[in-house]
Amino acid sequence: MKQRNFYIIDFDSTFTQVEALDELARISLKNHPDREAIFQKIEEYTNMAMEGRLSFGESLSQRVKLLEANEDHLKQLITRLKKKVSASFSRNAEFFRKHADEVLIVSGGFKEFITPVVSRYHIRKENIYANTFVTNGDGQIIDYDHANPLSEEGGKVKLMQQLDLKGDLYGIGDGYSDFQLRESGLIKKFYAFTENISRANIIEKADHVTPSFDEFLYVNNLPRAISYPKNRILCLVLGDADPLSIELLKKDGFSIRHKPTFEEKYVADVHMILLANGEKIDPETLKRAVKLKTVGYLGNARNRVDAALCVQQGVVLFDDPKGNPRNYTFIPKRMIDFMNTGTTYLSSNFPNLQLPRIERSHRLIHIHKNVPGIMAKINTVFAKHDINIVGQFLMTNPEIGYVITDINTQYDKQLFKSLKKIEHTIKFRVLY
Numbered sequence: 001m002k003q004r005n006f007y008i009i010d011f012d013s014t015f016t017q018v019e020a021l022d023e024l025a026r027i028s029l030k031n032h033p034d035r036e037a038i039f040q041k042i043e044e045y046t047n048m049a050m051e052g053r054l055s056f057g058e059s060l061s062q063r064v065k066l067l068e069a070n071e072d073h074l075k076q077l078i079t080r081l082k083k084k085v086s087a088s089f090s091r092n093a094e095f096f097r098k099h100a101d102e103v104l105i106v107s108g109g110f111k112e113f114i115t116p117v118v119s120r121y122h123i124r125k126e127n128i129y130a131n132t133f134v135t136n137g138d139g140q141i142i143d144y145d146h147a148n149p150l151s152e153e154g155g156k157v158k159l160m161q162q163l164d165l166k167g168d169l170y171g172i173g174d175g176y177s178d179f180q181l182r183e184s185g186l187i188k189k190f191y192a193f194t195e196n197i198s199r200a201n202i203i204e205k206a207d208h209v210t211p212s213f214d215e216f217l218y219v220n221n222l223p224r225a226i227s228y229p230k231n232r233i234l235c236l237v238l239g240d241a242d243p244l245s246i247e248l249l250k251k252d253g254f255s256i257r258h259k260p261t262f263e264e265k266y267v268a269d270v271h272m273i274l275l276a277n278g279e280k281i282d283p284e285t286l287k288r289a290v291k292l293k294t295v296g297y298l299g300n301a302r303n304r305v306d307a308a309l310c311v312q313q314g315v316v317l318f319d320d321p322k323g324n325p326r327n328y329t330f331i332p333k334r335m336i337d338f339m340n341t342g343t344t345y346l347s348s349n350f351p352n353l354q355l356p357r358i359e360r361s362h363r364l365i366h367i368h369k370n371v372p373g374i375m376a377k378i379n380t381v382f383a384k385h386d387i388n389i390v391g392q393f394l395m396t397n398p399e400i401g402y403v404i405t406d407i408n409t410q411y412d413k414q415l416f417k418s419l420k421k422i423e424h425t426i427k428f429r430v431l432y
Contacts, residue, residue, distance in 0.1 A: 006104060007104065008169055010106065010171075011107035014172060014173050015085065017086050020077065020113055021042065022042055023081070025039055027073045041066060045062050056151075056152070056154075057151060064141065074113060086196060087212075089121070091225040091226070098223060106156055107130045108130070108155060111132050131145065132148065154177075154180055160187075170189050170191065171189070173191075174196065175199065190206050191208050192205075194209055195253075226431075234266065237259070238276060239279040241274055248333065249272075254272065267288050272335060275296070278304075281306075292313065293315060294315060301319035316349065334347070350397075351400070352395065353404065361391075361406040362407050362411065364404070364428070364429075368400065368424050377423075379392075381419055389406070391405075393405075
């Protein structure tokens with residue numbers, strides 16, 4: 001009988017981008033004359049606990065005392081937290097729906113704000129383990145339930161010992177209390193989640209560093225919203241690019257390297273390149289960048305990037321023909337749209353295709369020379385593999401054809417091999 005898996009997920013700075021008690025303090029102490037000093041103290045207690053420098057129980061007790069919060073503040077907090085769910089968790093809601101029995105939220109936070117946030121992602125209320133507040137008749141938070149093991153030092157370990165789950169347990173979190181589960185031997189692997197915060201002393205103890213939930217799903221071969229984690233997609237920024245351009249790409253989750261020149265060590269693995277105005281790519285280097293999918297140029301790329309060679313290599317080029325030096329976001333946004341949805345809108349060398357993401361489907365991209373009969377061969381491959389096509393979009397120019405196919409069925413790797421083997425294929429990839 002196959003061993004059952006359980007996924008033990010932290011809430012603060014993992015499922016959400018923020019520490020909820022810190023956010024609650026900013027709401028409840030908004031008009032307090034000493035609010036900045038109190039905010040700093042609360043954050044200090046939080047970090048000390050997360051890094052293992054202060055017992056969790058002591059940290060929690062001190063933070064709750066400083067809050068001066070009530071039930072109305074909690075309602076405001078919940079509204080805020082719903083907008084602060086970590087991007088990689090948000091886009092993988094389908095995983096939680098399919099694995100509702102195996103996902104547990106285990107947190108030193110509080111059910112009063114955790115349950116309304118995670119329940120929207122198909123996580124069952126009975127699988128949410130957290131502390132609870134104590135309030136008075138006026139709805140003022142005055143304490144918390146000290147009998148809850150999660151309010152104590154080593155609380156997650158104590159809780160998991162009580163639950164005594166039978167199967168392989170995997171822990172995902174950003175703090176010391178998450179690592180304690182691994183240290184205790186209760187979980188098989190600990191994944192340090194760094195999408196929102198990276199703690200050096202936690203990373204060095206982890207079995208695997210996961211910059212996103214996509215990465216966790218990828219390394220464990222689990223269903224996911226995108227086929228390849230963005231943190232594994234290398235984006236090379238060359239020259240004096242505006243920080244705003246870089247920040248957009250970084251915020252979307254790509255792995256950024258900002259360099260003055262195109263170093264040889266990046267040629268074989270780079271997926272995206274953003275060039276500052278005035279930079280250029282050597283054609284021979286471009287030919288050897290076999291994983292490259294898109295080039296963005298912050299200005300007019302004429303005589304700087306060989307657009308025709310990009311077409312031959314299946315690389316989509318975005319530039320600003322008018323050379324507006326202040327247009328820092330236009331090019332990165334086009335690159336992001338292409339990587340996320342396959343959209344080539346306003347590309348300077350590819351047929352322009354703009355389309356929305358189709359939920360609960362897989363999107364495949366096939367780039368080929370524009371010769372007769374290619375589409376028939378592509379669809380013959382789909383038919384042989386019993387693939388149901390949800391939508392298919394084709395645009396061509398005199399040199400190439402660019403086709404996007406959305407399918408709603410599972411597939412095997414042999415399908416990919418067959419599509420790649422079609423004569424005149426330039427590049428094929430699975431988008432999500």
